[in-house]
Amino acid sequence: MGNIPDACHWDRECVTNSVASIFMQLLKGTVPKDLIRNSAFHDLASCNNECTLSISDYSFIKDLDEESIKNGVTKVIRFIDLDRVPDLVQLLISMDLEPGIIAVDENIGIDIKDELGARVNEALGIALYSIAAYDRAITRFSVAAAVYEGIGNISKARFMEAMSKIAKAEDLRVKASRLHDEGNHDAEKGMIEDASKLYASSVINFREAVGIEEARANEVLSMMDSSEVLANYYFTHGDIARAMQYYDICRNALSNVQGLSEEYWSAVKIKGDLCSAFYLLCKAIEEGDWRTYEEAGDKFLELINEGLIDELTTEGAVMSYRGAIDSVEEIDDAVRIYSKYVKAVSRYFDNVIRDRYGSFNAFIEEFRRGDYEGLAHVLNTDVNTLKLYVVGKFMVDVINEEGLSEDLALEVLAYLAGLGLNPLDMGADEIIEELRGFIADEDFLDRIKDLLLKIKNRLNAVINR
Numbered sequence: 001m002g003n004i005p006d007a008c009h010w011d012r013e014c015v016t017n018s019v020a021s022i023f024m025q026l027l028k029g030t031v032p033k034d035l036i037r038n039s040a041f042h043d044l045a046s047c048n049n050e051c052t053l054s055i056s057d058y059s060f061i062k063d064l065d066e067e068s069i070k071n072g073v074t075k076v077i078r079f080i081d082l083d084r085v086p087d088l089v090q091l092l093i094s095m096d097l098e099p100g101i102i103a104v105d106e107n108i109g110i111d112i113k114d115e116l117g118a119r120v121n122e123a124l125g126i127a128l129y130s131i132a133a134y135d136r137a138i139t140r141f142s143v144a145a146a147v148y149e150g151i152g153n154i155s156k157a158r159f160m161e162a163m164s165k166i167a168k169a170e171d172l173r174v175k176a177s178r179l180h181d182e183g184n185h186d187a188e189k190g191m192i193e194d195a196s197k198l199y200a201s202s203v204i205n206f207r208e209a210v211g212i213e214e215a216r217a218n219e220v221l222s223m224m225d226s227s228e229v230l231a232n233y234y235f236t237h238g239d240i241a242r243a244m245q246y247y248d249i250c251r252n253a254l255s256n257v258q259g260l261s262e263e264y265w266s267a268v269k270i271k272g273d274l275c276s277a278f279y280l281l282c283k284a285i286e287e288g289d290w291r292t293y294e295e296a297g298d299k300f301l302e303l304i305n306e307g308l309i310d311e312l313t314t315e316g317a318v319m320s321y322r323g324a325i326d327s328v329e330e331i332d333d334a335v336r337i338y339s340k341y342v343k344a345v346s347r348y349f350d351n352v353i354r355d356r357y358g359s360f361n362a363f364i365e366e367f368r369r370g371d372y373e374g375l376a377h378v379l380n381t382d383v384n385t386l387k388l389y390v391v392g393k394f395m396v397d398v399i400n401e402e403g404l405s406e407d408l409a410l411e412v413l414a415y416l417a418g419l420g421l422n423p424l425d426m427g428a429d430e431i432i433e434e435l436r437g438f439i440a441d442e443d444f445l446d447r448i449k450d451l452l453l454k455i456k457n458r459l460n461a462v463i464n465r
Contacts, residue, residue, distance in 0.1 A: 004064060005068070017075070024079060025055070032079055036051045070102065074107050085120050085123065086123035101131055101133075102131075115153075118147035118148045121144035125164075145158075158209040169229070172191045173229060196226045196229050200226040203226070220257050224271045228250045231243045231246035231247045235247075235282065280299055281316060294324040294340075297317050297337075300314075314344065314348035317347065318345055335411065349379070364463070391423055412451060423452055424459060
């Protein structure tokens with residue numbers, strides 16, 4: 001099955017029924033005939049009293065417009081009992097369908113009584129929290145807490161109260177970030193301090209949520225967050241000594257963690273490792289030691305390799321290795337650090353470009369226009385680093401096609417970055433002559449030249465076409 005709108009010839013009811021049919025199939029294993037009749041699947045369904053669909057790939061749903069997803073989910077709600085709503089919400093979370101979660105929230109009231117009402121509001125609160133719809137999440141958590149309290153489930157009530165507090169804290173962090181961008185730093189600081197207090201207060205609620213395994217992990221995470229949110233504020237505002245103190249408190253929270261399952265321990269450890277990385281970066285800034293800068297960079301890069309690829313880790317890695325490069329003296333040390341630096345730069349720009357352009361190919365269309373200064377400004381970098389990133393992406397492609405080691409690409413990029421050489425602006429022979437002052441191995445230089453020629457051909461074919 002391809003794109004639903006094409007199959008339905010843009011019939012809105014057909015699209016809605018098709019989306020609803022998919023969710024019903026995934027949720028219950030069967031689909032009402034009323035949905036199938038006017039849908040893209042009317043020739044693909046096997047029907048008796050209900051119908052079943054033999055479709056294995058539902059990924060195209062994510063490409064549909066928000067209205068189609070919301071309409072489809074809204075129709076599903078009419079066909080299922082309330083006790084299936086938590087399952088529907090979990091399905092939408094697993095499929096990363098934010099419009100669907102919003103649709104459930106808009107169509108399910110908050111005044112459902114008894115334990116079912118508590119479970120529905122809890123499920124919606126967690127889903128809304130996961131998509132950063134904090135105001136909506138706070139409402140759901142608060143109602144769930146009151147219902148659980150009323151039916152005597154005190155542990156669940158305390159857990160929901162704690163979730164409401166951390167949702168409020170996260171909302172304050174978002175608002176504080178906007179104030180920072182506006183230059184209103186006094187108000188920003190007040191919100192950050194309030195967020196820290198909410199995290200600290202939630203620790204008590206999580207501690208009282210006896211018998212809930214997730215509560216212990218969240219208790220530790222809230223302890224870390226109460227320090228980390230302050231640390232991030234002071235780091236951003238240049239008070240490195242104070243930031244270092246709070247990062248130290250955050251990372252030390254790991255020392256008293258016991259009895260967590262592997263799943264929850266992993267989440268707690270990542271937060272602790274992130275605070276440790278920033279602690280080392282602060283220490284390096286304070287002491288000016290390139291070895292500590294490198295150690296911090298390695299910690300960030302380790303987190304990136306574990307899958308934590310976001311603004312904090314990528315910028316932290318780039319900043320750390322850049323600090324080490326500015327102070328290192330020995331060529332072997334410099335090449336090693338530059339190799340890791342270019343990997344961090346690549347990860348950083350992959351992250352930024354994915355958010356801004358959607359794909360590397362879309363970015364290259366912009367790069368091809370030749371306004372490197374303007375593009376570098378938009379991406380908050382310099383032209384040399386921008387060009388290094390582009391060359392590195394093509395170099396890795398060539399390396400993979402040739403069946404060579406990625407370490408070779410990193411080593412060559414390290415020399416290019418360290419000496420300010422770039423195949424976009426220079427010929428292969430010119431670059432090799434510059435490298436001869438640092439590399440005595442002629443065989444290695446020949447390999448580099450061969451690689452550079454292939455990269456030049458690729459760059460000319462893609463960028464200068």
